[in-house]
Amino acid sequence: MTRFMKWLGVVVVIFIAAPLVIVVPMSFSTARSLQFPPPGYGLGYYQAYFSDPSWLIPTWNSIIIATATTVLTMLLVVPATFALVRHQFRGRSIADLMMLMPLAVPSIVMAVGYYSYFGAMGIVHTHIGVVLAHTALAVPIAFLVLSANLKGFDRTLERAAMSLGASPTKTFIHVTLPILRPGLIISALFAFIHSFDETVVSIFISGRNAETLPRKMFDSIRQEADPVIAVISTLLFALVLLGLVGPRLVAALRNRRPRVQAA
Amino acid sequence: MSYLDLKGINKSYGQFVALNDVNLSAAKGEFVTFLGPSGSGKTTTLMIIAGFEKATTGSVEIDGRPLQGLAPHERNIGIVFQNYGLFPHKTAAENVYFPLQMRSVKRAAGLKRAEEMLELVGLRDFGHRYPKELSGGQQQRVALARALVFEPSLLLLDEPLGALDKNLREQMQIEIKRIQRALGVTTIFVTHDQTEAMSMSDRIVVFEGGRINQVAAPLDLYHKPETRFVAGFIGESNLIEAVVTDPVARTASAAHLGEVEYAPTDKAKKGQGVTLMIRPEHMRLSRNPIEGRRNAQMKVETIVNYGDNALVIGKVGDLTMRVRVLGADVVIIKENQDCCISWTPDAVYLIAK
Numbered sequence: 354m355t356r357f358m359k360w361l362g363v364v365v366v367i368f369i370a371a372p373l374v375i376v377v378p379m380s381f382s383t384a385r386s387l388q389f390p391p392p393g394y395g396l397g398y399y400q401a402y403f404s405d406p407s408w409l410i411p412t413w414n415s416i417i418i419a420t421a422t423t424v425l426t427m428l429l430v431v432p433a434t435f436a437l438v439r440h441q442f443r444g445r446s447i448a449d450l451m452m453l454m455p456l457a458v459p460s461i462v463m464a465v466g467y468y469s470y471f472g473a474m475g476i477v478h479t480h481i482g483v484v485l486a487h488t489a490l491a492v493p494i495a496f497l498v499l500s501a502n503l504k505g506f507d508r509t510l511e512r513a514a515m516s517l518g519a520s521p522t523k524t525f526i527h528v529t530l531p532i533l534r535p536g537l538i539i540s541a542l543f544a545f546i547h548s549f550d551e552t553v554v555s556i557f558i559s560g561r562n563a564e565t566l567p568r569k570m571f572d573s574i575r576q577e578a579d580p581v582i583a584v585i586s587t588l589l590f591a592l593v594l595l596g597l598v599g600p601r602l603v604a605a606l607r608n609r610r611p612r613v614q615a616a
Numbered sequence: 617m618s619y620l621d622l623k624g625i626n627k628s629y630g631q632f633v634a635l636n637d638v639n640l641s642a643a644k645g646e647f648v649t650f651l652g653p654s655g656s657g658k659t660t661t662l663m664i665i666a667g668f669e670k671a672t673t674g675s676v677e678i679d680g681r682p683l684q685g686l687a688p689h690e691r692n693i694g695i696v697f698q699n700y701g702l703f704p705h706k707t708a709a710e711n712v713y714f715p716l717q718m719r720s721v722k723r724a725a726g727l728k729r730a731e732e733m734l735e736l737v738g739l740r741d742f743g744h745r746y747p748k749e750l751s752g753g754q755q756q757r758v759a760l761a762r763a764l765v766f767e768p769s770l771l772l773l774d775e776p777l778g779a780l781d782k783n784l785r786e787q788m789q790i791e792i793k794r795i796q797r798a799l800g801v802t803t804i805f806v807t808h809d810q811t812e813a814m815s816m817s818d819r820i821v822v823f824e825g826g827r828i829n830q831v832a833a834p835l836d837l838y839h840k841p842e843t844r845f846v847a848g849f850i851g852e853s854n855l856i857e858a859v860v861t862d863p864v865a866r867t868a869s870a871a872h873l874g875e876v877e878y879a880p881t882d883k884a885k886k887g888q889g890v891t892l893m894i895r896p897e898h899m900r901l902s903r904n905p906i907e908g909r910r911n912a913q914m915k916v917e918t919i920v921n922y923g924d925n926a927l928v929i930g931k932v933g934d935l936t937m938r939v940r941v942l943g944a945d946v947v948i949i950k951e952n953q954d955c956c957i958s959w960t961p962d963a964v965y966l967i968a969k
């Protein structure tokens with residue numbers, strides 16, 4: 354049984370890693386289009402990516418939109434999560450459900466909806482339009498992550514802080530916030546990644562003005578299969594890896610140096 | 617001179633009455649224990665004193681000053697919670713510094729004071745450790761240091777030793793008493809463990825179903841319980857239903873035992889239903905009746921050996937009786953044998969309620 358599980362694990366890892374094994378070498382390819390295995394290796398497509406405005410502008414758009422989406426999402430999700438997790442009120446379960454609705458509706462339905470709705474409002478093909486749409490989609494994800502964290506939060510800690518002389522505000526600043534920080538960061542990261550990665554809605558409403566990176570990649574692969582796509586995929590993968598490993602590295606380094614010296 | 621006063625406290629959660637007319641006074645520096653089964657209202661009372669719960673009616677006063685209207689952080693009351701409530705993102709020293717930080721003490725001076733406090737609770741050189749790097753007993757000590765460092769007007773401990781194993785528990789009982797005496801802080805200690813209450817307290821408050829059942833010094837509680845509940849809750853006892861037959865001759869009649877003479881009391885009235893309490897260690901076990909004592913025939917059912925002593929449990933008629941004997945004496949008796957138990961009238965304590 355354990356043997357079977359082990360092999361299953363190996364298969365799953367191979368399955369997940371396979372695209373990387375193909376994409377990463379292709380980004381260093383010298384071929385004219387996507388081709389595996391590459392006939393030769395070079396940095397040509399990295400240079401192409403970093404010098405071509407038709408790639409850099411969508412990249413920049415995506416960064417701006419994802420950042421704005423993250424900020425807006427967190428502004429909505431943090432108070433909402435505290436209210437929904439900690440307080441009993443009429444209609445709470447309905448509010449809970451509404452928070453998660455965007456997860457249940459197919460993206461394409463959302464996209465069509467936004468297209469006609471934002472069209473009427475005159476914000477289709479604008480950054481604001483994309484940010485609003487992405488926020489609606491990121492809210493349930495950020496909410497799920499944060500509410501799981503908040504449910505696991507031991508409220509005795511807040512009572513302890515208050516008994517020790519901390520006002521509710523100071524309790525929030527000195528105790529609640531620092532302890533929830535990892536949850537908040539992960540929640541924000543998910544919101545950012547969701548926006549950065551979102552394709553379907555972007556294709557419908559981002560237009561030329563607010564063109565996002567995934568939309569540009571989609572257009573590109575349909576037209577010419579430009580190996581720059583492999584470059585972008587590799588860079589994104591490196592970034593995610595950094596995001597995952599980075600914090601652990603920092604924590605490991607910090608643990609080696611005790612912060613308070615014994616008197 | 618009373619220092620802490622609880623006056624007529626009632627607490628209801630909807631229809632459910634969690635506290636029913638709780639009144640209590642404690643002197644400055646006193647160590648008072650709340651003892652009672654789970655759900656009897658001990659924590660609720662503490663939380664009302666601390667300001668986390670609001671009493672439906674009644675008031676709490678410290679040193680003659682009502683606490684009403686003060687938020688928890690304005691009350692200057694130290695609390696040790698059962699699961700310690702240490703801040704996981706702060707070191708032991710930073711945890712102990714926290715209440716000083718909230719009182720605007722500078723970091724350097726505050727951390728120095730925190731280290732001194734940690735030393736008092738026996739944790740010198742542990743200041744730089746995070747809670748997860750400390751054992752349960754050590755975390756307990758940090759929580760105690762943190763609750764005491766700001767010189768609170770009252771210290772509340774809610775079942776603080778519940779999560780510790782037996783040896784560590786006993787060690788911490790002694791530690792807590794030592795530190796409490798050294799600082800002279802008025803303390804309320806909550807427990808459902810009667811031996812813990814007996815060994816630590818100046819006075820014990822027995823809770824039952826949201827009411828205070830009895831308030832007394834540990835030995836008074838043991839020897840002079842006012843209610844059947846207290847008699848049954850504190851230590852082992854034989855509780856016998858009886859009816860007073862003659863208050864002058866001090867006799868009551870009980871099923872299976874007949875007329876039983878009891879110790880002097882002013883509580884008995886003729887014809888009244890009462891409970892007679894005889895502690896197992898106040899009875900003697902023998903093969904034959906002993907002259908000058910009240911004797912009864914008992915059939916031994918179970919012998920529980922504790923090494924230094926043993927508890928012999930058997931039946932007099934349908935009545936279950938427990939007798940404590942010295943470990944060395946237990947050889948004279950075997951299970952399923954008939955034997956004699958005996959006592960003197962002084963050992964029979966009458967409980968009117």
Ligand SMILES: Nc1ncnc2c1ncn2[C@@H]1O[C@H](COP(=O)(O)OP(=O)(O)O)[C@@H](O)[C@H]1O
Pocket residue numbers: 629632634652653654655656657658659660661
């Ligand atoms: N917030 C609450 N709502 C309803 N009932 C409660 C609440 N808090 C406590 N109780 C009830 O009050 C009673 C006393 O509880 P508690 O003071 O915690 O008991 P103890 O600490 O002696 O075990 C219990 O029956 C408990 O179920």
Ligand SMILES: [Mg+2]
Pocket residue numbers: 658659660
């Ligand atoms: Mg309790």
